[in-house]
Amino acid sequence: MIYIVLGTQWGDEGKAKVIDYFAKDFDFVVRFQGGANAGHTVYVGEKKFVFHLIPSGVLNKGVSALIGNGVVLDIEEFLKEVEMISRAIDVSGRIWISNRAHVVMPYHKLLDKAKESQTTNAIGTTQRGIGPAYADKVDRLGIRIADLFTSKEKLREKVKLAFEVKEFLLKNYYHIEALPTIEEMTDTLMVLAEKIRPFAADTEKLLQEAHHIRKNILFEGAQGSLLDVDFGTYPYVTSSNTISPAALLGSGIGSPNIANIVGITKAYTTRVGEGPFPTELKDELGEKIRKSGNEFGSTTGRPRRCGWFDAVATRYSSAINGIKEIFLTKLDVLDELDNILVCTGYLRKDGSKLDYFPATLPELEEIKPIYHVCPGWKQKTFGIKDFSQLPANAKKYVEFLEVLLGRKISYISTGFEREDVIER
Numbered sequence: 039m040i041y042i043v044l045g046t047q048w049g050d051e052g053k054a055k056v057i058d059y060f061a062k063d064f065d066f067v068v069r070f071q072g073g074a075n076a077g078h079t080v081y082v083g084e085k086k087f088v089f090h091l092i093p094s095g096v097l098n099k100g101v102s103a104l105i106g107n108g109v110v111l112d113i114e115e116f117l118k119e120v121e122m123i124s125r126a127i128d129v130s131g132r133i134w135i136s137n138r139a140h141v142v143m144p145y146h147k148l149l150d151k152a153k154e155s156q157t158t159n160a161i162g163t164t165q166r167g168i169g170p171a172y173a174d175k176v177d178r179l180g181i182r183i184a185d186l187f188t189s190k191e192k193l194r195e196k197v198k199l200a201f202e203v204k205e206f207l208l209k210n211y212y213h214i215e216a217l218p219t220i221e222e223m224t225d226t227l228m229v230l231a232e233k234i235r236p237f238a239a240d241t242e243k244l245l246q247e248a249h250h251i252r253k254n255i256l257f258e259g260a261q262g263s264l265l266d267v268d269f270g271t272y273p274y275v276t277s278s279n280t281i282s283p284a285a286l287l288g289s290g291i292g293s294p295n296i297a298n299i300v301g302i303t304k305a306y307t308t309r310v311g312e313g314p315f316p317t318e319l320k321d322e323l324g325e326k327i328r329k330s331g332n333e334f335g336s337t338t339g340r341p342r343r344c345g346w347f348d349a350v351a352t353r354y355s356s357a358i359n360g361i362k363e364i365f366l367t368k369l370d371v372l373d374e375l376d377n378i379l380v381c382t383g384y385l386r387k388d389g390s391k392l393d394y395f396p397a398t399l400p401e402l403e404e405i406k407p408i409y410h411v412c413p414g415w416k417q418k419t420f421g422i423k424d425f426s427q428l429p430a431n432a433k434k435y436v437e438f439l440e441v442l443l444g445r446k447i448s449y450i451s452t453g454f455e456r457e458d459v460i461e462r
Contacts, residue, residue, distance in 0.1 A: 039064075039297045040249070042282045043365075044259025046301040046355040048271075048309040050335070050342060052367035054078030054094040056302050056449075057258045058456055061095030065253040066102045066245065069093045069260065070288030071278040073110040073142055073171065075164040076260035077335060081454045085126060092119045093258045096129060103129075104241045107138035108278065108288020110171040111183065113230045120237075135234060136241040137184040138290075141227075143197075144218050145204045146170040152212040161274055162311025164335075172277040174200060183238050186231035194224040242290025249294055257285035263301075263355035271402060274313025282359045301361035301445070303352055305369045305435075308342040310335050314402035317345035317381045331371040346379040346409065349442035354395035356443055364443060366436065367451040370420040378414055378435060381407035382442060412438060422452050425460050 043060060045051040058080045061067050074090040081087075082097060091111065096103035105111065116135070123129050146167030154165055163169060174180040179200040185193060198220050208214045248255060263269065265276040278284065282299050286292070306327060309315045319327065324344045327333070333342035356364075372378055384392040384405040396402050415429035422428055428436075440447050450460040 039254045040257070040294055041255075041298045041300060042257040042259070042285045042296060042359075043300045043302065044257075044280065044282060044359065045262035046264075046303045046352050046359065046361065046364075047262045047307055047348075048264045048313075048315075049076070049260075049262035050308050050310065050333070051262060051302040051304045052451060053259065053302050054080045054089060055451060055454065055456065056300070056365050056367070057094045057256065058082075058097055059449075059459060060256055060300075061098040061101050063254060064095065064101060064256040066104055066248055066255045067093040067095030068104045068106055068241075068245065068255060068257050068285070068289050069109055070106040070257055070285045071108040071280060072260035072276065073166060073168040074112040074115040075166045075168045075276065078260075080456075082456060087122065087126070089119060091116050092123065092133060095256060095258065096123060096132060097127065099127070102132045102134065104244065104289070105133075105135045105139060106241055106289040107136040108284060109136070110140045110142050110168055110175070111135060112142040112166065113234055117230075117233055133237055134239045134241050134244060135183055135237045136290075137182065137238050138242075139183050140171055140175045140180040141183065141186070142167045142171045143174075143181065143200070144223060145201055145208070146174070148208055148214060148217070149204060152208065152214060156212060162313065169277040181227075183234070186227055187235065187238070190224060190228055193227060194220060197223050197227070245289055245291045249291060255291070257282075257289070259285070263359055264351060266358075269355075269358050271313050271399070273399075274311065281355075282361075298362050299360050300363050300365050300449075301352075301356050301359060302365045302367060303439075303443075303447075304367050305347065305372055305439075306331075307345045307348050307351075308333050309345075310340055310342050314399065315343055315345060316351075316384065316402065316405055316407050317348045317379075318343050319345045323375075326374075327371060330374070331368055346381055346407070347439065348381045348407070349439065350381060350384060350393060351395050353443050356445055361445055363448040364440075364445050365449040365451070366439070366447045369432065369436070369450055370418070370452050372414065372435075373417065373419055375414040376416070378412045379409040380412060380438065380442070382410045383408040410438075420453050421455075421458055423458070423460055425450070425462050428460075 415431035
């Protein structure tokens with residue numbers, strides 16, 4: 039059984055809880071793209087775990103967590119996470135990193151910060167060096183995990199080749215003088231190499247063998263589909279493909295039969311960073327939803343922009359992913375609202391209607407949402423585990439979203455605990 043579970047909006051849909059919820063039925067959980075720019079938070083009892091790289095399903099005993107070749111790895115961040123998890127559970131022999139994954143280097147972070155702070159058109163990145171690391175990968179200047187286990191001389195040559203142009207750029211264009219030396223970075227990598235050696239493996243081989251003997255594999259997406267570098271709100275996107283086909287490219291498992299692709303969808307919409315957001319609420323109501331939903335980034339702490347559910351955008355992302363089922367999260371955040379609006383279409387500047395998500399930035403910035411008003415339920419849904427016990431208007435809201443998306447909402451999250459889920 040192979041599942042792909044990912045977000046259908048601009049990220050922060052509650053993926054970590056969903057992955058943790060499903061993981062008990064799987065042998066492997068695989069992260070296939072992104073880097074330490076993704077924050078996944080899981081609550082288990084009184085304990086809170088924040089993941090940036092390691093698949094959050096690792097909290098389930100017996101589950102092996104793999105970081106695939108499609109990930110760009112911040113080694114020091116990875117080691118911090120291993121230490122955090124090890125204080126709670128034994129993860130010996132259960133965490134693996136692809137030898138083919140690329141390493142986020144110090145100069146990647148410096149470039150990311152410099153670009154964001156010294157441009158008039160900031161993207162709103164997390165400044166974790168993800169974009170520059172992927173740029174080096176495509177430019178064939180990347181340093182991979184496997185490179186760390188070669189000789190110091192060979193590693194030094196790779197660092198020198200990758201750094202020489204960036205050093206000139208950082209000094210002469212961005213005017214940054216405090217730069218690491220090639221020797222310092224090489225020495226640091228040699229030390230880190232020994233720390234991560236027990237985790238490094240040909241993870242594609244592990245997955246291929248696991249699939250051959252019919253093990254259950256769960257692919258965990260990071261960020262959200264509307265941040266995909268090809269299909270998202272370009273250029274306000276992340277640096278990798280976040281949609282379901284990337285699970286195969288970022289893991290090397292081949293082209294197996296996929297049992298299910300589950301789209302995690304928040305009952306309203308949020309976005310972090312810059313970029314178009316047609317249904318954004320820039321008023322007291324938006325602030326109320328932010329506070330009620332605790333909408334602050336787990337990676338940066340930045341407040342998330344909040345708005346109404348956008349059925350056009352979510353229907354589009356469901357289609358490009360091949361979503362089969364929806365896992366709706368944070369329904370309880372809407373409990374106190376008198377009315378809840380849902381965007382069912384867009385209105386162009388010339389007055390014509392649009393029912394498909396636009397490809398260009400000018401179109402996205404000009405469109406206005408067409409809203410349908412749903413009556414609120416004004417009752418507590420937090421912690422409910424049976425669909426029949428939901429207030430009538432809450433059930434109607436869920437069923438209305440199903441009609442708009444053309445997919446069944448099979449699961450509903452009604453709280454942050456692992457068990458706060460309605461299965462339909």
